Amino acid sequence: MSEPVRAVAFDLDQLDFTKSGGLVTVVTQDASTGAVLMVAHADREALEYSLRTGEMHYRSRSRGLWHKGGTSGNVQRVVSLTADCDADAVLARVAPAGPACHNGTTSCFREEALQADVFATLDATITTRMQTTDGTSTSYTQRLLGDRNLRLKKLGEEAVELATACVDGDIERATEETADLLYHALVALRAVGGSLDGVRAVLSSRAK
Template identity: 40%
Template sequence: MIDIKTIDFKKGDGLVPAIIQDAFSLKVLMLGYMNEEALEKTMTEKKVTFWSRTKNRLWTKGEASGNFLHLIDIKLDCDQDALLISVKPQGAVCHTGADTCWDESNTSKTAFIDQLRAVIKDRKNNPSDTSYTASLFKKGINKVAQKVGEEAVEIVIEAKDDNKELFMGEAADLLFHYLVLLEAKGYELDEVVDELIERHQK
């Protein structure tokens, strides 16, 4: 988390803009304003609180609707006068009932893949004896590739049945081990995406 003392509240007469972003989809959800008290309450209670310019008081998002914004992280911009706040939203964010204040859908969680990739990379660079992922890297590329093959066969088998729970479990296993394989090879998922983009443009 950030140090409140580093924030320049003076530029905005005691307020700084707070951009609210979904931590998993990276979708921008809303914009609010915080004074020092609102930020302190947000950091203490782990629920986003603003200074309401219309109510002229502290306002915790969701205090009436129950649609709270659960705090994940806070970043300060380069000018030290604006906040980027990552949250896990509980319900709709906009008072209109929309997912965002720009009436956009916020259903995708694919940005979580980048967080998972970062964890996998860390397990490779900073292995521990208790990490399953680190144990895969330790066994070498052949073992990692073998696991991808095994998971691919298992998802094909589950695809022939109608058990969604089992299929999703195998799908998650396959995706995870595929990401581990990419890291073991020293390749980035972005390179795969670039290949798909190039094919799409042809």
């Protein structure tokens, strides 16, 4: 059974469709990883369909109104729509069901676009592993999620190894150990019900 469509609040009247002959630019971003997936155009009708169906629709000068993934199945579920300061562009944060590009790649842009938030990508992978912790997988992440003592032991070990590398002044090893520690910390955090968004919120509040 497919998930029910969740309403997205967005006032189309705030957009200025007159600047580009009835169109606004749409920058589509993966809501989970922050990766930029594609840039397209939409008119009021396309955005109305997007809001009504919960899946992205666009307007092409050659194809007319089109439902992203309507044929391929690679739909983009709308998470949020946000207008820019000039009201002639929209940031569409989506949950993609498959590749965004007609070439079959995740993004229409180069690899750098997929690295917008490597921590979010890692966190999303850990979340996926959490859904299949049945004890039969050989995934290291799933082993950690299923064994409290193991993940806490590894968390402590990685912290000590990072401290040792810093004492030694070994930049390369310290960098690698920091990456290992962050990975194990995210796994431990997810295991107790925490999230990367929660960490972001704490850091944001402290920065203020």
